[in-house]
Each structure stands twice: as C-alpha cells, then as structure tokens.
Amino acid sequence: MLLFELENKEKTEEKQFQDNTALRMDDTRKTRITFEQLSKLRKLADIKAAEYQESVAEIRRQFAPPAQPN
Numbered sequence: 001m002l003l004f005e006l007e008n009k010e011k012t013e014e015k016q017f018q019d020n021t022a023l024r025m026d027d028t029r030k031t032r033i034t035f036e037q038l039s040k041l042r043k044l045a046d047i048k049a050a051e052y053q054e055s056v057a058e059i060r061r062q063f064a065p066p067a068q069p070n
Helices: 003-012 033-062
Strands: none
Touching: none
C-alpha cells in the first residue's frame, strides 16, 4: 500500500467530531492535537519510512555491479 492510498482511504472515513470551524482574529489559542491525530501521524511516518527503505533497496539492486562469472 502506498502512502497516497492510505490518505485517500482516510478521507472517505472522515470522523464526525472533526472541528473545522473557522478561526477568528481574537482566538489566539493553539488547537490541541488528539491522540487519534498523533496515531495517524505516527502511522504515516512509519509507512513513509518503510517505503523509503524499499525504494533505497530497489535502487541499490538496480545499480549494483554485475555479478562476476565463475
């Protein structure tokens, strides 16, 4: 599964309690991040790191010197 596939899947499963209210000029408080949002960010970071490692392994395989004949 690619990173963008996971993102598209999450868009279809939007939660009812997401706060999308517009900020006002007098609202100076920072928004709080929930544990669910932290979990999503961690999972996305883990997937991105795994995809990067797979791509590095594939690039190393492609550009490795040819095997020596016996």
